[in-house]
Structures are given as structure tokens and as C-alpha cells.
Amino acid sequence: MTTNETPSQGNFIKQIINEHNRTGRYAGRVHTRFPPEPNGYLHIGHAKSICLNFGLAEEYGGKCNLRFDDTNPTKEEVEYVDSIKEDIRWLGFDWEDREFYASDYFETLYEYALKLIRDGNAFVCELTAEQIREYRGTLTESGRNSPWRDRPVEENLALFARMRDGEFPDGSHTLRAKIDMAAANLNMRDPVMYRILRAHHHRTGDRWCIYPTYDWAHGQSDSIEGITHSICTLEFEDHRPLYDWFVEKLGIHHPRQIEFARLNITYTVMSKRKLLKLVQDRIVDGWDDPRMPTISGLRRRGYTPEALRDFSDRVGVAKKESTIDVALLEHCVRLDLNAHASRVMAVLDPLKVVLTNYPEDRVEELEAINNPEDPAAGMRMVPFSRELFIEREDFMEDPPKKFFRLAPGREVRLRYGYIIKCEDVVKDKDGNILELHCSYDPGTKSGMPEANRKVKGTLHWVSAPHAVDAEVRLYEQLFAKENPDDVEAGQDFLVHLNPDSLRITRAKVEPSLAHASPATHYQFERKGYFTVDSKYGRPGSPVFNRTVTLRDTWAKINK
């Protein structure tokens, strides 16, 4: 789809691309890239960028590269590059053979720097970091030229070579672009291009002791790869004149940078720095903790690639800084899981029910539908017997008017089973409810004519002797505040941590779940979507993560 017909369709990025295609700026070519720094795990904000970049390439019949912006060896690790690749693949995107690294271009970048020096557009500076800051000036006052700014070309060349050769200590010299210390845009005040840094790089090892800054490496990396549209976030908007300056001075391919607003979501934090702190302080169980907004965390939580891609489409692309309601994300998983997850019965907080008129040793196998949204999902058999577990919250001794569930003397339907009536409540001496004695109506088994009788509620249940014990992890938002960064002076986002973000329960689940395999999605009827944890749990003793609850109108009525 190389839309020439409808140039004003779609988001502003597509409009720019359409205009380029109309005027032939890149000969109709669309080549994007996703450029992560391997210094942390990818989060859902990156997912938006991945979907955008790969999506645009696909839509316009172009390509999208994966390029690691690995210009700072002190923060980057292979663990991160591996996780990033896994996450992108899992999301469903393929960079084919186009896996690149900014470090692949270190030699080319060095040559480019030589050209700038020769043309009088860069110089070796001996100011310290602190002095550079002083010389830079302020937002309202222009800066001053470095005393080293007007060195002869030959001297710059010699010095730069010696920087590379390791003749100077870390931090003693830099290579700077010679632009304009009076520029209103601080990025143009002779920015640093190279710093001396003796650090082991995950790919180039100890070959280099000078490393290009991001500002120097990024635009040229895009240019080298023939990128047409360099999509990035808003904070790089004022860097664009600098990137433009570099490629113009170098006379190389000139990509068009387009900036969009990064994704924010309510009740969570998205900066890598903060996510790293949660991990390092052991507030969460690693980068893939199911409460983390990381792709690996969402995966473990039970989110699907389809849901995340759908979400990315729905949040839109614009330049307005925005915070998406987490309800939209939850809506997207529910949509996907509703269509694809098998229904099963699991009792999270068990209360025993004895059917006093049901034969002691009788066991029936009842037919249950796996997914009413998908007939192809078929049926399964669920055992039924005299002793069952139901959800404790599905019984109330003194129910309010709108309560449709079980109460003394009231009838309720057991899903796929019989209609039962509560005859007696058994309590201990402190008044705690131990179990319920109920009668069942033999003529109301699912499928029988009398089963059509109207009853207010239908409960899920598990046969006690057949029940499998399982650990179930109930998650809520990691933060209790819509905007965790909204803190008083002197506090940080951690003050808003939600103390109830994880609750672990021992549940009784139907026997078909005993050997559920990791990462399988289920709907626990009436409770929510749950996914078999891929880190904990063993065959026969599964651990389930609650992905999201079902929409609950009863809970709303109660508020």
C-alpha cells in the first residue's frame, strides 16, 4: 500500500511520509529502524515504538532495521541485547538479517570525524567536563568559545589520533563540533563528539578508548543504513538541527527525523531508570515480574502479542504528551483472551458445600464448554460429586437486595451441573462459617428439561475430592496513585507503591489444570484471565498469574 491517493489519511507521521512519496524525496522508499540502547529491558513504551516502526515499514512496503545504539559501554550488556531481541520476536516482528549496532560503525564514524576536522568543523578540546559546562553558558546567556577552538587542522588531527591511541587519560580531551557557542539551541554550542573512556565494550572489547556520543553517532548510523524516516521521541526535537548539521557537513544521505510523544500509562512508571531501581531494590522479582510494564513482565503476566499490538494501534501517534488510561490496556487483553482462552473452573477462596441428598460415592462427569466464543474449542468433562468447593464470596448469610448468589434458603445454579438450595450453615464456636449443607434437585442437571428453570445466579465450583491445589497470584497495579511521579518535595515515586500489588492464594482448581503448561492462558469462569507462570510452579502443582479480572458489574454495584 503505497498510498498516493489519500495523502491526508492517518497520523501525522504517515502524512509526512505520504508527502515525501508524493514529491519523490526518497523515491518512494520507506526504511525505518528501532534503535534501543541495550541498557535495560524493553517496556510497553518501546512496544509502541516497535509497532510503529515495523508497522510503517510493512504498510509502505519497506524495511525496518534493528539497531542497538551501543555507544556507552559503561551501561550496556549482552544480557540486555538478548532480552531485547527475544521481546521483539515475541511481539511478532522480524528484522531478518538487519541486526545492526552503532558499534559496527565506529571506524566509519572515526573517518567522518576526520573529515569534519579537516574541513575545520571539529576540534580537540582540553577543557574539563566542568569547564565545558561553564563555557556552555545558560539558557538565556550565550556561551564562550573554548580556548582550544581555533587550533590548526594538523594539530587537531594529530591530537585526535593520539586520543584514539590511548595517550591521554580518561576525560582529559574531547573532540567537539565547531558550530556556534551563541546558538539559542544549546545542542549547537560545540557539542562533544568523542570522549575518552577506558571501558570494556560488549562488542568491540578493548579496541577503543574513545567512544562517540549518542548525538554524534545516531544520525550518522541512520544515514549509513539508508534510513528514510528516523522516528524518535519528543525530547530529541531540539537535537534535530544538530543531526541535520552533521549530515549536511558530511554530505551523506539525509534521513528525516520525526518526533512523537512517548507512551505513558496510568498507575505505572515507564522510565528505565525507575524500572531499574525497582529491580535493584528487589521491590519486584526481576525485570519480568508480572507487575512490571516491561514486555517480559507483561508476557509473564499473561498479556499476548496480539493484545499489545492492538493496544499500540489504539493509543494513536501524536505529539501531545499524554497518559493512557490503563483500562484501555486491560480492555485489549480481555478482547484477545475472551476470544482465545479456554474456560475452566477454579475456586480462589474455597468454601465447602455438602450436597446432603447426593449419594456418598457417586461421581458424575459433566460436559463443559471450553469456549463459548469458539465452538471449535470443543468440550471437556468435569467431575461432580457430593462435596464441592464454591467461592466464599458467593455465599452471604444476610444478603443485600441485588445479591444473586447463595444464601440460606436460596437456590442457585452450579455451572454445567444442578440447581442447589442452601439448607443449613455450619459454623464453629466463634461463628465462622465452616461449610454449607445444601440439597440438589436431581431433575435440574444441565441439559434436562427442568434445568431451564429461572434461578438468579450461576456459580462456578470444583469437586472437592478431585480438586487440584494450586497457587494463584492476584496482581493489582504496582502503584496506588494514577501518576506515581506526583510526589511532594523530597519524596520519590516509591512512596506510591501499592502494598497490595501481589496477593498469593491457595486455590482449588479443576483436575484438567494439574498439568497445564507454562504460558497457557485460561479464563477462570467468573473470576478473570489467568496464565500459567513460566518461572515458578511444577508439573502437578501449577502457579497461575492473574492477567486481568473479568469486568465485574457486581463489584460496581457494591461501590
Added chain:
RNA sequence: UGGGGCGUAGCCAAGCGGUAAGGCAUCGGCCUUUGGAGCCGACAUGCGCAGGUUCGAAUCCUGCCGCCCCAGCCA
């Protein structure tokens, strides 16, 4: 009080001079052996504010106001 951006509903977001799409949320109703799902309906006389141009302005002009980003040898 420098420079760069951004203001359309509770949250996102279309709209590009011809009379405010869509989604989420919310609120009603229908349906239902999941209080799920689905279906139907409601939800901006209004587009940050004030002027101006025009037969006609969210769209064009002027002036204000508000919010975000930039003074790393981080990305």
C-alpha cells in the same frame, strides 16, 4: 526573562475554511446456565482564552494564558 514543542469530552484521538469521526471510561436498556461476552442507546451548541478576517473558523491572522523539553564527556 533564550530556544524547541504541545493545548479538541474523564483518558486518548480524527479533523487541514462548509457547520465536531472513532476508541476507552461512564450511564441506561436488551440478551445471557460466566453479574463475562454480545447487542442497542446516551455522552463536546463545543475545540485553552480574547479579538480579527470570512456568507461561513477547531481549521486563517493577531495577542494572551497554560503545560512539557533543553544548560551529561547519558541515550
